[in-house]
Amino acid sequence: MTTEWWRTAVIYQIYPRSFSDADGDGTGDLPGVTARLDALRSLGADAIWLSPFMTSPQKDAGYDVADYCDVDPMFGTLADFDALLAASHERGIRVIVDLVPNHSSDQHPWFQEALRAGPGGPERARYMFRDGAGENGDQPPNNWQSVFGGPAWTRVTEPDGTPGQWYLHLFDASQPDFDWSNQDVHAEFDRILRFWLDRGVDGFRVDVAHGLVKEDGLPDYVAPEDADSMGGREPVPYWGQEGVHEVWREWRRVLDEYDGERALCAEAWMPTTDEIALWVRPDEMHQAFNFAYLQTAWDARRLREVVSESLRAFGAVGAPATWVLSNHDVVRHATRLALGADHPQGHGIGPRTPGRPDPAVGLRRGRAATTVMLALPGSAYLYQGEELGLPEVIDLPDEARQDPTWVRTGGARYGRDGCRVPIPWESGAPAYGFSSTGRSWLPQPQQWRELARDVQEADRDSTLNLYRTILRLRRELGTATAQLTWEDGFPEHALAFRSGQVLILANTGAEHVPLPTGARTLVSSGPLGDGVLPPDTAAWLLDG
Template sequence: MTSPETAERTDVLSSRPGAEWWRTAVIYQIYPRSFADSSGDGVGDLPGVTAHLDDLLDLGVDALWLSPFQRSPQKDAGYDVADYCDVDPLFGTLADFDEMVAEAHGRGIRIIVDLVPNHSSDQHEWFQSALAAGPGSVERARYLFREGKGEHGELPPNNWESVFGGPAWTRIIEADGSLGQWYLHLFDSSQPDFDWSNEEVREAFRDVLRFWLDRGVDGFRVDVAHGLIKAEGLPDYTPPEDAASMGGEEEDVPYWGQAGVHDVYRDWHRILAEYPGDRVLAAEAWLPDADKTALWVRPDEMHQAFNFPYLQTEWDAATLRVVIDDSLRAFSAVGAPSTWVLSNHDVVRHASRLALTAENPQGYGIGPDSIGRPIPDVGLRRARAATAIMLALPGSAYLYQGEELGLPEAIDLPDDARQDPTWFRSNGERYGRDGCRVPIPWSASAPAYGFSATGASWLPQPAEWASFARDVQVSDPDSTLSFYRALLRVRRTHELGFGTLEWLDGFGPDVIAFRNGNVTVIANLGSTPIVLPHGNVIATSGPIVDGDLPVDTAVWLATDGA
């Protein structure tokens, strides 16, 4: 299907130096198992994505990023890949993938696929061969096998801890039944880390890139992009007690942000450049600050890097201004766009996170017994206002499925329903990420709220999901969905992604106020209403009361006759 709007969008996003589509794109993250289930088995799939492409076109996004759908035992929801060049039957077939790409491209929507290069599944043929081959073999050299410490090798090679809790090393039983070497897994024990100093590993991933590029994908989001290279000698390291699970707060971590990783992405950049059009590499790299993150997007490396310092910023005007300034300065210095994000499949949804009443380190999640549970109405107000700020900023932005519906974190999941490895490896001390991964609602009165015709759902959906369903919101001009559609329409019409931010003074320390082109953005992050200047209101995250902008509310105003 190609509409006049689609044709216009495709032309606007056509390749020209300095105006590549990814510089300003709004990219929608699909977590396939929780998006739409076409088969009725309770797990979302690729045909489910295809069936809802018109809804995504209506929303106004430019591209889709799909979390992993490749063959996998699903020990970590697909981030444990057993075959990088096939679709897991849980999600469909390669033919389903090809149809989805063709249908998306026909609507002017691009496709980005997730790539997981730090580790594979322990069911990958390479790892199974490594177990069988024994110490010193070329098969084991593809992973990080090491002898243990202690008199009989009974201690792990170093003190590293897994992101999911517990030790980052597992000892194997050799073919003769004896206790053998240990292998490194920064995540679950079912996810052994590759040794990226091995050229065979590098060549294998060049082939993986070309396999999907040949099928027409427009780029890759690279999982754990900062973790591929480990420090020489694998030295001991003890992170601070309150460190986030994926890093991002400390310097000189021996398994995050090592300099050698940049050679990998320079190599990948050259491969993408072999293909016509503007293909994109987007880095999931949790790093201490914008300057460190910008190193990932220098002209010959990746094209985007998620702005996690921005995502992690508290609801405070002064702090936000600093992070925005730092981001625009650091990324523009290397010729890259800032890439803004508020939610994804690994963090508490921002409609809940922005209203938490206690500290909640990234990766811990929220559950029934969590201290400092969010205040729902405050969370939704702040989430809408935060989105209004983000979508007016120059650069690219990522949306996570369901945030356009105002979905909060699903907190009260029963223990026996949880599936995140974090929950099990931490012995229930961390709830993990299941709460942001609950299947999204499409229809208030349908089984599983329209996610699955049979009513099956791999994670239970809260009863209040009905009020967030798309069919309830689509014709309501005040709904969160209508708000997102309005913002995306104005963002495109006024080319805010290509714009320049100019801060506006005179609104007080608790207000974010800036101009981008002929759109003025004012957001009240304080504790009292503020007087709103005269202007043509284009969009507002909440009601304006007697000419005042209430607390936790943002507005877009047209200026200069727009």
Template sequence: MSTVAQTSPAAAPSRPGAEWWRTAVIYQIYPRSFADSNGDGIGDLPGITAHLGDLEQLGVDAIWLSPFYSSPQRDAGYDVADYCDVDPLFGTLDDFDRMLAAAHARSIRVIVDLVPNHSSDQHVWFQAALAAAPGSPERGRYMFRDGAGEHGELPPNNWESVFGGPAWTRTTEPDGTPGQWYLHLFDSSQPDFDWSNPEVQAEFRGILRFWLDRGVDGFRVDVAHGLVKTDGLPDHLPEVDADSMGGQDEAPYWGQEGVHEIYRDWNRVLAEYDGDRALCAEAWLPTVDRTAMWVRSDEMHQAFNFPYLMTQWHAPELREVISESLRAFPAVGAPATWVLSNHDVVRHASRLALTAENPQGHGIGPLSVGKPIPEVGLRRGRAATTLMLALPGSAYLYQGEELGLPEVVELDDDVRQDPTWFRTDGERYGRDGCRVPIPWTADAPGYGFSPTGASWLPQPDEWARLARDVEAADPDSTLSLYRALLAARRALGLGAGALEWLDGYGDDVIAFRNGDVVVIANVGADAVALPSGDVLVSSAPLDGASLPADTTVWLSLPK
């Protein structure tokens, strides 16, 4: 096993205000669906290493890896059994070190996922807790409680799991009698830690240092708005059809004040290391102002802008959330961190063309109402990305969006694996549709994902025309658009720029200047006139001097 820490591209700190994460474009890799090197149908770390050249050509600054830790894989690795080892599905710690060194050699930084709200029920701590008595130190690491009712036969409260069903499971004591209950905001195999316990706090400091010592450049923190629960665990039921991660829901287990001291502690840990190490929060909160609380100067460095992600393709709403973001985040010294897709949401090349409401976490499938219109979705998806990458701040991309991949809707029931599907008895399709392994080569087995053609989720036939080798040869492809956008964004310094709104283009148009670039996005149904200028990048072909519907253009205008 390699024990030598790798040198990060950020070996020395930048001057305050110029840290790499303020303007970076970061590419999310969902390891099991990225590239499979050994033919078992599950992507792995050597597969990532083999394709770092493709990511360098794309033009990203960093990669974020979803969990690759030891895990029973009940929730695709977000149920962690050992936070300091690699699951054999994905390789070894040596494979990780080789991948990290290869990324750094290409000046690509590496962020790894951290899952602090809960562990796997196979974690040694939880197994020790099950074997220990109520009130023991072992149980004190998790949220064990006595049940309600005359004999403790009822859950301690009425909380529901994000994945559906009750958020409590009753244990069986070693003598076979019913025991206490434990909290799991997600699957029953994912018991929640008790973050009021100093032992839990110390354990995660050690986990942070384990990966920082190896050379990682930061952490994306899963369920960063969770961890702390309101004292007394009061009853709460979410609103009907609420987003599963609580984006609009004031719940006693989301967004509690106590989480901020945890991240201040983590900020101090990262400050012990050379270079600009970063913390990025997955925090589903109802407003931009609430989200900005997670990135105050002594806490996290980035927070995904989920209010922006969830905004409809509607110009007034987009203008408002952009304006609010560029007010709230800089006000606390943080960049706005833009995102349109990830492993938990319907891909934006489909989501922007849905014709019915679809709360986050519910997913879409064969029997869904309001399924997307593919042509409309791709056109809007390209336009939305062209708009996003012109905005000041940092941006995240999700693997496959650079190919214009849609959500895979037509998955058979018997291949689905998301716990949401099972815990809701098929009422919610969940997230499998955005996690299907991506295509690399049109005429290869598994479209180049796996040398044997194996794939843990079936790939649709349309992957052939969306494969990277096909798109790389097409100057009008979505891949070519993303490459052009990222090259221009870097060359023009848009991430470090400032936005100035431009008026006079109508209610269905978003228009602004960022440095020397004028960005115009037509979100309406009718073409609009363009000013004279040089076209730098356009999400779709222009119609002479007019901008078609669902199209965004970057222009260089005469001074």
């Protein structure tokens, strides 16, 4: 059996601007992360994934990169990064860096050179510049729409002051797409990979790993009405093109030159698990986020299906399954699992969202879902604050919202600010311990006081201590490497499986589920009844 660290790791996502602020300016930073590493070690994290901290105008929270080989001053310096990396490694925590290869910032030197150079030169060939349609070129080259809303093309003014070509941006207008048919782009990212690998990073989370390559001819495409923010069902001419896999083979060859089991994780939003598994074939990436699992409702039958499919599909290519419930792009699962109406990914929720969730139901289901997820074989991702049971912040003032989705849709979509609110550390401190001055780039709700880490430290039944207990048991009992077998004989609203010697039982329905006679409870997401598992509760059990 292979034992590479990434096959079973618990990887904790840090969204740096909202994690911990060391200098009091209201924005989290790298020294703030370093100061909080002991909390992550006590939680039981094996690695951290740092969302973008590179030089950026911050039009899209750092996913618009102007310099891929430096730290944005708002987060610190390269010396601060090196100190964070060293401190993490001293604690046995690996570090994964977020890399954004589909697009750069419009402030990137290459794009500024392209604007100055005008049409037809090699500078523009690094991006997706095209002449416009229509008699005077005043129409976009095709009908593609941005993930963030509105057209995916913006027209530039040429150096002589005349209206000129259009450039493609599948996201914000400040994020022009690279043209990956250009060898300059390949060579530049080879350099970028080596820059961070030489510093000692343990791997990369790759943004929009299903993108980069566009279908020849850039044909028109209209997403179905029920599509989420990443497009509809295939074929989509800018997602999942065959040519993208050669990019990842190139990157894999670079990582394989380095000692220490460096890893690549794909953010690949594809319609099926079998398609996502293509990103983790033996000569490509090591992991891919399991968005099918993340998007599955709190329903025993559907969960069993997606877990079975995941283990089959990823196992068929020799890769570990990965499991995730929350991240910086989706509604936090302590809220999402209690939503009373469907909502497309990327739209977010806010005061006008129908089917507002019951917070108590959301937290119960969130704790139960985590109890299930951390029992599954493979690797698991946690998003900062979920170990505190943080809900989505729904009632952010309109004037405080900063997500480009909110801006580009004129407030029709709330976007992702609600899952990005700075997290609470100390209940009685300014900004609940996030910053010493009380400043916070997004306003924190009063609810953060009772959910702060110091409050939960002292409560044996807190969500924090539930996470700690499960992560300890996961290590001690080896559930991440165990064989999963399904257990029958329970009601249809019960999810039941064995992971090694442990029986995991979850109740996704409204009626109690009988517990096996004589079973001993190792951990449960909530109080158990007399011989029964209540609704929205999960438990790890040993046979009596």
